[in-house]
Amino acid sequence: MTQNNTIKFRKAEISDKDIIWEIIQQSIERRRIDGSTQWQNGYPNEQTVETDIAKNFGFVLTVNDEIAVYVALIFNDEPAYSTIDGAWLTNGEFVVIHRVAVSEKFAGQGLAKKLFDVIEDYVRSQNVHSIKVDTNYDNTAMLKILESKGYTYCGEVLLQSGMRKAYEKVLM
Template structure:
């Protein structure tokens, strides 16, 4: 049977599930020895704000929420100053707060998420995707490399320096 994978806007009723997934991801980052997400961000208010602003998205697998992310069009103030250079100057989609439910960990969900995000970006006529991650988030760094994202430099975000990547879609 074919698995149905859907990327959709998060709804208010998804909030508790999303927060649970983020808490799992925060704990995993800590267990992996990372400093990312260890200073009280993201938190429940972050989820609430994402959903209210229409930034929150979930990827479901056969109707079950497997992954959470925030997708934000053209709006990441930290990206205006980069130690390096972006590939493009035009519109872009920012990917933030990628978190996988532990029940789906190790199943390539983030790669599937990025496929979905690229389709979403293409279908909305947005020419590029920008994303940043912590220097010690080895799993995400490997995924970005495998999905063809180009390392553009470093940005200062959420109290730390992040590696910044971009992929031209159109």
């Protein structure tokens, strides 16, 4: 990626749905090829994307106005997180990161890491100081990002798809 690319973070719009769904399908396939069981059971699906957008959870990172990364950000609402085998770092307001998906066209360019930086800035701008996220044990790419971005392993949470590693980062 060249230096003069314009990277923007914005809410997803319903007109973005088809490209977002395409990006998620690419990520589902990438997980499968990597040997991960994450996202291999029909979730997330096209309805998930529609719901995210309708509830204002969906966000995109664009490069020169082209959607490169999709993410769902959910404020203070992840029922699965109320029970953790371990302990969260904080008990106050938080944002949950779900459904990070990078377009094949932009894969390997560091945009997932960039996304986490942008999310931190956005969350701070909303006066929230905790980000929580979970991932599969075998999603090595996401585990590496969480480690590199200073997330703390807090324990395990049970989601519909099974036990997940749960992380939190407290923003100062």
